[in-house]
Amino acid sequence: MxxxxxxxxxxxxxxxxxxxxxxxxxxxxxxxxxxxxxxxxxxxxxxxxxxxxxxxxxxxxNSTKSRKDYCKKLEGMGIPATEEEVFGSSYSAAIYISRILPQRHPELKSKPKVFVIGESGIEQELDSENVPHIGGTDSSLRRLGINPEDYTKIAAGDPSVLDPEVGVVLTGLDFHFNYIKMCLAYHYIKRGAIFLATNIDSTLPSAGALFAGAGTMAAPLTMMLGGTEPVALGKPxxxxxxxxxxxxxxxxxxxxxxxxxxxxxxxxxxxxxxxxxxxxxxxxxxxxxxxxxxxxxxxxxxxxxxxxxxxxx
Amino acid sequence: MxxxxxxxxxxxxxxxxxxxxxxxxxxxxxxxxxxxxxxxxxxxxxxxxxxxxxxxxxxxxNSTKSRKDYCKKLEGMGIPATEEEVFGSSYSAAIYISRILPQRHPELKSKPKVFVIGESGIEQELDSENVPHIGGTDSSLRRLGINPEDYTKIAAGDPSVLDPEVGVVLTGLDFHFNYIKMCLAYHYIKRGAIFLATNIDSTLPSAGALFAGAGTMAAPLTMMLGGTEPVALGKPxxxxxxxxxxxxxxxxxxxxxxxxxxxxxxxxxxxxxxxxxxxxxxxxxxxxxxxxxxxxxxxxxxxxxxxxxxxxx
The missing domain is CATH 3.40.50.1000 (HAD superfamily/HAD-like)
Structure with missing residues (x-):
């Protein structure tokens, strides 16, 4: 070498x-x-x-921030930057879904609807590529616990909880990760949705210590799916x-x-x-x-x- | 064979x-x-x-139910049963912590305090063996998101968020699983706590479909820890x-x-x-x-x- x-x-x-x-x-x-x-x-x-x-x-x-958000962070650190100079894993995912997936999966609609596990940075970047999405910061999914109705509706594939247009599950760092999102993502993938992750970093450095990274939102799904890993869109x-x-x-x-x-x-x-x-x-x-x-x-x-x-x- | x-x-x-x-x-x-x-x-x-x-x-x-709860379930199914006839993974964990761990880890207090990720079944069984515990159904941890104070306190090892007496992290099926519990559990283990799981079933059958099992609460921690698996206390x-x-x-x-x-x-x-x-x-x-x-x-x-x-x- x-x-x-x-x-x-x-x-x-x-x-x-x-x-x-x-x-x-x-x-x-x-x-x-x-x-x-x-x-x-x-x-x-x-x-x-x-x-x-x-x-x-x-x-x-960093998948929680859009390019715009990240520019602000750079400027806050004293580094002048333009949005054009920033490339984040959320944007990478949006580009991949809008421009690359349709070539690799001709059976998909050109822009499949995405079920998002993640924060607003992902939603902003999907919007920038005109990719339709659900989940994400939707307040109806920001709740703890699961009720009997959730079980029966999910099990029955009720379109009020499992949108038939979803063709992609995209996981990123989600501070509002919970049981219901995990179960919905699993069912979408079992129904044929493509499993993507903005990135699969296991940890997130903050305040000089390590916290849960975006990979911890994908890991439970991989386990439920018997080992299927997402296509990760961040480095490396x-x-x-x-x-x-x-x-x-x-x-x-x-x-x-x-x-x-x-x-x-x-x-x-x-x-x-x-x-x-x-x-x-x-x-x-x-x-x-x-x-x-x-x-x-x-x-x-x-x-x-x-x-x-x-x-x- | x-x-x-x-x-x-x-x-x-x-x-x-x-x-x-x-x-x-x-x-x-x-x-x-x-x-x-x-x-x-x-x-x-x-x-x-x-x-x-x-x-x-x-x-x-099933780790969400204590023996008493499970007896009720059996009786609800039409099967007469006594509490003495039920052996669940939460009880298994409680027995393991109270009777077996002290022999294997003489450095621990005879009954180390347990940080619980799980529902009340685990708490009831730990109580039945007089094992002290925190976390679990504690309402202060039943919240979504993480705030800057959480980061700094956890990073600093502040005893108001990281109890110095915790010697065991026990994960089980938790319908209220969230980001803050994941981060606290990780920090306890990094500080030396023993990593246990009531069981690591990847899925949970309900209403004729599969939902997230107790293993999905352990999997993110295993990822953060670079591959460390919990000692699982359920079958097999x-x-x-x-x-x-x-x-x-x-x-x-x-x-x-x-x-x-x-x-x-x-x-x-x-x-x-x-x-x-x-x-x-x-x-x-x-x-x-x-x-x-x-x-x-x-x-x-x-x-x-x-x-x-x-x-x-």
Missing amino acids: SQPQYLTGQREALQEFLSKYDIFLFDCDGVLWSGDHLFDGTVATLEFLRASGKRVVFVTN SQAMMDAIEGKFKFDRSRTCMVGDRANTDIKFGLEGKLGGTLGVLTGVGTKEEFTEGDTRPHFYVDRLSDLLAAKEA | SQPQYLTGQREALQEFLSKYDIFLFDCDGVLWSGDHLFDGTVATLEFLRASGKRVVFVTN SQAMMDAIEGKFKFDRSRTCMVGDRANTDIKFGLEGKLGGTLGVLTGVGTKEEFTEGDTRPHFYVDRLSDLLAAKEA
Whole structure:
């Protein structure tokens, strides 16, 4: 396995590196910031890339936020960004459903109705692609418990509870996850709906600790279905790369993925056959992983802002 | 692998079969009834066994009901039963926690406090063994969503949300399952609590269809924990057999498990090295499974009431 090239402090190598790519895909947490702390030089580095004619894209598995919401988050962190520069797993799912599924499943209506387990970010992105949906933030499903009528209606396939037009179940992070949603999703899939997930991260970092990630909404269904996994549309799934490509029509050989995790970000770039992958040491991944692990980036730097050394003096 | 003996219509063989056992452990759904339909001859067969001096025990994975609740269900189906004859997975869990855990984990207090994901059946059974517990039906945890304060308090290990005395997390079927319970359970386990489940059935039959079973409350935690499975205390786990033995002090060689499912009921009896296992063909298992499958009972009959043919004319 080849050794990644270490670029920190190597002006000529940095300049050559930058000259190879037109688009940089960025993982965010661990690369641009950590938790609530923006790294020094993040904003200047992004500005330098943009000023050099590069396109930057923020690639996030956060499914609770739409691109618009995520832009606000970026701006709240002090990072200027446009909605066009954000690519989240909810948007990835919406693109996949509206543009890719109809090709792969000609038996579906061109835009099948989606039963959503998740928050408003998913709904906003489905709306942006004109994909019809139910579930999600519907207040009638935001309740605990199940009553005898639910059992009999679901068992009977009553169209007042099981919409016959649903052709896709999409699970994402849902803080309002509950028993009835789990049962409805199961019945839709058993009736033939395609099982998708915005992403299947097992945990969600918040306040310096880990909480339940979007994968915990898919896991019970996988168990009920006897092991059937969803098609996941976030990193490192290549379905997300396909969706990014569907949106930007980029040249993969001129694209570089930047991230801190070998097994998600770097893997995502390598399996997507991007021209380059850049590891940073400000997050989860270590120098040992990048240089001795199974999944190695093409390049690595101590921190993202080390790219600024490519500037002419 | 040996062939099971077919007993239907064989009076002498039936009499010999009955003479071998003092205790009969019964699975219920598929053996005594199906859904809401009590099989003809169920009551007469149970009465015949009791009149012949046999002890009958109803062994159920239903964790939402205490023994008392389950007795009412049996009586509602027309089957006379006493609380002493019922052994459910919640009671199994309570026995395991109060009598077996302290031996296996001497570092625990003799009765560690339990964080419960489940309904009142679990709480009643923990109470019956004087095991302290929190969570469960606590109304403060019956809410959807999570707020910023929850994140910071959980992350900080605030004792007002994470009780330092909790040494066990017990998951069972919870119709009020939600995000906050999932996160609390995860943090308790990460802090060292033992991860138990009343049972891990993936589905729950009701109204002729399948709904989410108790396993769907454990599956998200297993995912968050990177694959750690709970110790399951329902069939076919031998922890349940140990708990039954802890209660009845029976002679395994003089005990017979009766069930319709090869992979749960029959497996439960075989792995528990009971003297006998009897398959019935009124539920999930088929003659082919019983005679050609990997898990074969010692004996099988078409239906439970075929045992009545052992009566002297």
